Amino acid sequence: MSLPSGTYAETYVQDMSLLRTKAHWLWAALLLVALATVPVWASDSTLTLAIIIGITVISVHGLNILTGNCGLISMGHSGFMMVGGYALAIMSARYGVPFLVALPAAGLIAGAVGVLFGLPSLRIKGFYLIMATVSAYFIIHWLMLQFRGFTGGTEGISVPTATIFGMEIRGNVAYFYLIIGIALLATVLAKNILRTRAGRAFVAIRDNDLAAEVMGVNLWTYKLQAFFIGCVFAGIAGALSVQYIGFANVEQFPFINSVWYLGMLIVGGMGRTAGVVFGALAIKLLEQTATKIGPSLAEFTNPQAAVGLSLILPGLAIILFLIFAPHGIYQLWERFRNYYQQWPF
Amino acid sequence: MTFFLQLVVTGLSLGMMYALIALGFVIIFKCSKAFNIAQGHFVMLGGYLGYTFLVAAALPLWASILASVAVAIVLGLAIERLALRPLLGKPVLAVIMMTIALAGVMEGIVIVIWGGEYKTYHDVLPAVTLQIGGVSIPPESLIGLIVSGLVVAILMLGFRYTKIGLAMRATAEDEQVTRAAGIRATTVYAVAWVIAAVVAVVGGILLGGVSGVAIPLSEIGLKALAVVILGGLDSIGGAIFAGVMLGVLENLAAGYLDPLMPSGGGLAGVFPFLVIMVVLIFKPHGLFGMKRIERI
Numbered sequence: 356m357s358l359p360s361g362t363y364a365e366t367y368v369q370d371m372s373l374l375r376t377k378a379h380w381l382w383a384a385l386l387l388v389a390l391a392t393v394p395v396w397a398s399d400s401t402l403t404l405a406i407i408i409g410i411t412v413i414s415v416h417g418l419n420i421l422t423g424n425c426g427l428i429s430m431g432h433s434g435f436m437m438v439g440g441y442a443l444a445i446m447s448a449r450y451g452v453p454f455l456v457a458l459p460a461a462g463l464i465a466g467a468v469g470v471l472f473g474l475p476s477l478r479i480k481g482f483y484l485i486m487a488t489v490s491a492y493f494i495i496h497w498l499m500l501q502f503r504g505f506t507g508g509t510e511g512i513s514v515p516t517a518t519i520f521g522m523e524i525r526g527n528v529a530y531f532y533l534i535i536g537i538a539l540l541a542t543v544l545a546k547n548i549l550r551t552r553a554g555r556a557f558v559a560i561r562d563n564d565l566a567a568e569v570m571g572v573n574l575w576t577y578k579l580q581a582f583f584i585g586c587v588f589a590g591i592a593g594a595l596s597v598q599y600i601g602f603a604n605v606e607q608f609p610f611i612n613s614v615w616y617l618g619m620l621i622v623g624g625m626g627r628t629a630g631v632v633f634g635a636l637a638i639k640l641l642e643q644t645a646t647k648i649g650p651s652l653a654e655f656t657n658p659q660a661a662v663g664l665s666l667i668l669p670g671l672a673i674i675l676f677l678i679f680a681p682h683g684i685y686q687l688w689e690r691f692r693n694y695y696q697q698w699p700f
Numbered sequence: 701m702t703f704f705l706q707l708v709v710t711g712l713s714l715g716m717m718y719a720l721i722a723l724g725f726v727i728i729f730k731c732s733k734a735f736n737i738a739q740g741h742f743v744m745l746g747g748y749l750g751y752t753f754l755v756a757a758a759l760p761l762w763a764s765i766l767a768s769v770a771v772a773i774v775l776g777l778a779i780e781r782l783a784l785r786p787l788l789g790k791p792v793l794a795v796i797m798m799t800i801a802l803a804g805v806m807e808g809i810v811i812v813i814w815g816g817e818y819k820t821y822h823d824v825l826p827a828v829t830l831q832i833g834g835v836s837i838p839p840e841s842l843i844g845l846i847v848s849g850l851v852v853a854i855l856m857l858g859f860r861y862t863k864i865g866l867a868m869r870a871t872a873e874d875e876q877v878t879r880a881a882g883i884r885a886t887t888v889y890a891v892a893w894v895i896a897a898v899v900a901v902v903g904g905i906l907l908g909g910v911s912g913v914a915i916p917l918s919e920i921g922l923k924a925l926a927v928v929i930l931g932g933l934d935s936i937g938g939a940i941f942a943g944v945m946l947g948v949l950e951n952l953a954a955g956y957l958d959p960l961m962p963s964g965g966g967l968a969g970v971f972p973f974l975v976i977m978v979v980l981i982f983k984p985h986g987l988f989g990m991k992r993i994e995r996i
Contacts (some may be wrong), residue, residue, distance in 0.1 A: 428793055474976070479984045481792040482735045486929055489751050489922065490973035497970040614800050621797055652812070663811030670804035676796050678786045 740921005
């Protein structure tokens with residue numbers, strides 16, 4: 356992090372804190388106030404979009420730790436979200452587990468499944484690992500449809516209303532505060548995980564796993580740890596999505612989402628916590644644009660044009676970023692910030 | 701026994717389709733070390749091009765195949781030059797995401813143009829039904845078998861006896877040495893993409909004739925990646941062998957195991973992915989793939 360000149364740290368606590376200057380605190384406070392006042396002015400559909408972006412941010416933080424920092428490319432992230440979503444639905448609908456217990460439990464279950472499918476990552480990487488995780492998605496998808504007695508098969512399961520300390524969570528405003536709150540927590544948590552010993556080990560593994568092993572990084576534990584952490588985030592995001600919609604079925608977690616999550620990392624900036632937020636915002640807004648202008652395009656071509664457009668726009672964004680700005684929006688933002696920080700020079 | 705043979709025969713024609721897609725993938729991977737996940741979408745595009753030329757424009761079969769091949773050549777060249785060449789030397793993920801994004805864009809364009817509806821042209825391909833014993837071989841799979849066999853043979857001969865085939869084999873062996881010897885690697889890459897696109901589009905027209913085309917046709921491309929993994933990423937023979945094997949096994953598994961499943965099975969959809977898992981755990985480089993030794 357580049358700091359303005361004249362910023363000194365006198366204690367280790369100061370040195371390690373995320374918000375170093377008064378300006379940082381000011382921006383953070385402004386961001387919180389801005390987020391808190393969104394429900395006052397935003398329309399219902401904007402709130403829905405914000406909630407979906409919040410869920411996506413939580414999930415992509417997991418993918419960022421797993422793929423962006425540990426270099427283990429996962430294209431089954433949507434499948435791990437599905438595990439978390441179904442875990443929450445089954446726990447709360449069939450066994451009456453309260454929401455506050457079911458949510459972390461769903462995360463842990465998704466993490467465990469992630470570790471299971473992450474086992475091949477000890478021997479393979481790159482394209483092979485992508486195929487292993489793609490297979491993981493389709494196997495999970497198939498299992499969810501097969502065990503109909505448990506998961507409801509193609510009909511899915513409906514989830515009872517969540518209660519937190521006796522308060523029922525209903526309506527977009529309540530969900531907005533719940534999910535944006537968790538997304539903020541997840542962002543801070545993800546940032547801090549990457550600053551721990553494990554986070555540094557992940558980066559070492561990404562840059563060269565053999566060299567990392569020679570230097571004493573235990574590949575076995577850290578690769579599986581990365582899978583566990585990444586899939587816990589995914590599981591929690593999936594559980595929140597199911598709770599918000601009030602219903603769990605497999606169509607909620609399509610395969611293409613796994614692809615877009617990786618695309619968000621590329622558009623936002625691989626391995627950067629802030630990049631996750633940028634990427635999720637960019638791709639989701641593009642999808643939203645597609646559904647907005649799709650119907651007017653449909654008049655010229657055919658009624659499905661909106662669906663096609665929602666594939667074309669994010670795809671084009673990924674292609675253009677890969678060619679012209681491979682480090683994503685984060686790098687563009689950093690260049691801009693450096694420029695104005697050192698402006699006269 | 702008849703049931704078994706029937707499953708094997710339909711599995712064979714499905715397997716030849718898998719092999720065709722896998723072949724395109726292997727050609728690109730061998731020459732440029734790029735993973736083309738969009739191969740299945742080329743096939744889908746081929747199916748829709750076939751529909752456009754055969755049914756909408758009512759061209760004869762040979763003319764529509766020629767026209768589709770022309771489109772495929774332009775497409776292959778454009779993708780290689782505009783999208784893949786800027787990524788030379790970039791990490792694996794960049795190339796894979798590029799081809800996936802291309803796949804998304806292609807699927808989107810197909811939906812915008814053709815509406816993503818199911819299109820069929822069963823009656824356009826000549827109908828010959830063979831009856832051997834109690835097993836009837838459907839005309840489409842027979843055509844599929846013959847034509848994909850033909851394409852494979854042409855490719856094999858081309859690799860063996862033409863100058864560009866030699867250059868491609870050399871590039872696959874060692875790119876740097878090849879360039880030092882005065883062969884343009886970029887030309888080889890372009891040719892590889894063109895061949896892959898043409899093979900896929902021809903396969904797509906056939907598949908469209910066999911079972912009709914729809915958006916899920918692109919999914920067959922994902923399933924064909926199982927073939928590539930099983931056969932080894934850089935083995936053309938492996939791709940064909942594994943393709944046929946997987947097609948037959950998938951059909952047998954669906955035929956015999958689906959009735960035993962709790963909710964109706966659907967094993968055909970997931971079988972290739974189960975195979976991928978098993979192969980990656982026990983034999984990550986596939987049956988015929990080259991083992992790479994990693995150094996720091």
